Structure formats: structure tokens, C-alpha cells
Amino acid sequence: MQAPEANHASQPQGPTPTPPRPVTPAGILAASLERLVRRLDDGFDPGFAAELRAASELASGLDPYLVRCTTPESADLRSLAERTHAEDWQRYGIDTGLVLEQEMLSGHVEGQLLQMIVHAVRARRVLEIGMFTGYSALAMAEALPGDGLLVACEIDADVAAFATRCFEKSASGKKIDVRVGPAMATLADLATAGERFDLVFIDADKSGYNDYLSAVLETDLLTPNGLVCVDNTLMQGQPWTSTAPTANGTAIAAFNDRVAADPRLEQVLLPLRDGLTLIRRAHEA
Numbered sequence: 001m002q003a004p005e006a007n008h009a010s011q012p013q014g015p016t017p018t019p020p021r022p023v024t025p026a027g028i029l030a031a032s033l034e035r036l037v038r039r040l041d042d043g044f045d046p047g048f049a050a051e052l053r054a055a056s057e058l059a060s061g062l063d064p065y066l067v068r069c070t071t072p073e074s075a076d077l078r079s080l081a082e083r084t085h086a087e088d089w090q091r092y093g094i095d096t097g098l099v100l101e102q103e104m105l106s107g108h109v110e111g112q113l114l115q116m117i118v119h120a121v122r123a124r125r126v127l128e129i130g131m132f133t134g135y136s137a138l139a140m141a142e143a144l145p146g147d148g149l150l151v152a153c154e155i156d157a158d159v160a161a162f163a164t165r166c167f168e169k170s171a172s173g174k175k176i177d178v179r180v181g182p183a184m185a186t187l188a189d190l191a192t193a194g195e196r197f198d199l200v201f202i203d204a205d206k207s208g209y210n211d212y213l214s215a216v217l218e219t220d221l222l223t224p225n226g227l228v229c230v231d232n233t234l235m236q237g238q239p240w241t242s243t244a245p246t247a248n249g250t251a252i253a254a255f256n257d258r259v260a261a262d263p264r265l266e267q268v269l270l271p272l273r274d275g276l277t278l279i280r281r282a283h284e285a
Helices: 025-038 046-068 075-086 108-121 135-143 157-168 183-192 206-218 247-261
Strands: 125-129 149-154 176-180 197-202 222-231 265-270 276-281
Touching: 025 046, 046 108, 075 108, 075 135, 075 157, 108 135, 108 197, 108 222, 108 276, 125 135, 125 183, 135 149, 135 157, 135 176, 135 197, 149 157, 149 183, 157 176, 183 206, 197 206, 206 222, 206 247, 247 265, 247 276
Parallel strands: 125 149, 125 197, 149 176, 197 222
Antiparallel strands: 222 276, 265 276
């Protein structure tokens, strides 16, 4: 179990956190091209070498350019991200068997997109399935009106406590209601209580995506014109490349196929970070 924060600061400082590893298709491609460029020598054809360097520059510059051209994150979100990157995540997930890492953070650009979506759909109530340290939850809460509510589902109590401490230090954290426990049980409780949401963000265990979407749609947790956002639907490129997929890659490929084949739904997959799919009910003309 995680020690209370009052004692946490007095513990010996651990090693300097390692920078995040690439976990998106663009990031993985950029890192691969950079490695190839470092292997160039005078024996390569000059035209080939120049084209490879240009491809590397194109790929590696994309994410930094997106960050530069996107509205800056708030001080509260920046603080939450810094605390997440500084934490030793090997100490977490013991009780739930989860493997947690800083790369699970949604981050600046995706956070700003989620804020834009909250504004665009004029959401007053948001449901998040899978919270981690709460970056996306806080980003969406900042865009909600003063009386808005975001219910965040998180299975790991220690991670939920970490996020809650960050929320308590923020201006919009009071809009967030954290529910700890298996998400399907929380969804059932919310449906029984007659709760409905204008926006649902799914970013939990990938094997559960089909069940989460079905629960949201079939128990009327989503308002008639509501929107569902699903994260990691590119899963590092595994659904379309020849690389042997992981269990997560297989689950995401199956989920994407299910959504694309469902005539009740309309969807678009955005190539932002590791993929973000927007889903709505198809309405007859």
C-alpha cells in the first residue's frame, strides 16, 4: 500500500525518472527512423541518406509541433503531469496486478482535445472509465460548467488516492467524483440509479472495451445525443502491421472491427497519440 503523502515526502529520493518511452505509432516511427539515421555512414548513397534524414525529421518533429500549436495546459494539469512523471510506478498495482507506468498519462494535446469536445457537445455530466492519475479527468472537469460533474472509475485504490490528492490541489477537482472498484460494477450501479452522461471517455483495460461500450449503450448511461471517446484505438500500430500483436493489440483490433461493423453506430478514428475513436449512435434522417 502507498504511504500517506505526509510521510511520502520524507522518504529518500529515488533515481531520476526515466523519460517516457515511445508508445504511439508516430513516436515509435520517429524513434526507429532516428536510430537508422545514427547508423548512416559514408558508404550510403547520398540521395538515400538525405531522404532518410528528411523522413526522420518529419516524423520526430510532428508531436513537438502539435504541442507548440496547442493551447497550453493549465498550471493544475502541468503539476499533475509532473507529479506523475516523478512517481515510482513500480510500487503501485500490487493489489490489483496491474502494470502501471507514466506513459499511461493522456497528456497535453489529448487533454486539450478532450476539453474542446466537452465544450463542443456542451457536456454537463461526463463519465470516465479508467482514470490512472487523473490527467484526462481534470482536463475535462476544467471545461465543465461550475455545476458540472465528472464520475471517474478506477480499479486501483492507490492510484485513485494519488489522483484524488492532485484533484484536491486543483481549482476544478471538486467537480470530480472518483469511484473505486471494477468498472462494470460501477456502471451497473450508475445505471440502476438512473444516471446519464453527455460524454463518456473509455481508457481502461483493453480486453474490457467491448463490455464497457455495450454497458454504456444498452443501459442508457449515454444521453440520446451523447458522445463516446475511446482511447488507444491505434495501439502502437499493432492492428495493421505484421508484428505479432500483444493481448492488448488483439483486443483493440477486435474492438475496432466490432465498432466498424455495428450499423447502430457512427464513428471516426483520429490519429492522435495512440488513437482516439469518437462514437455516436446513428440517427435516421
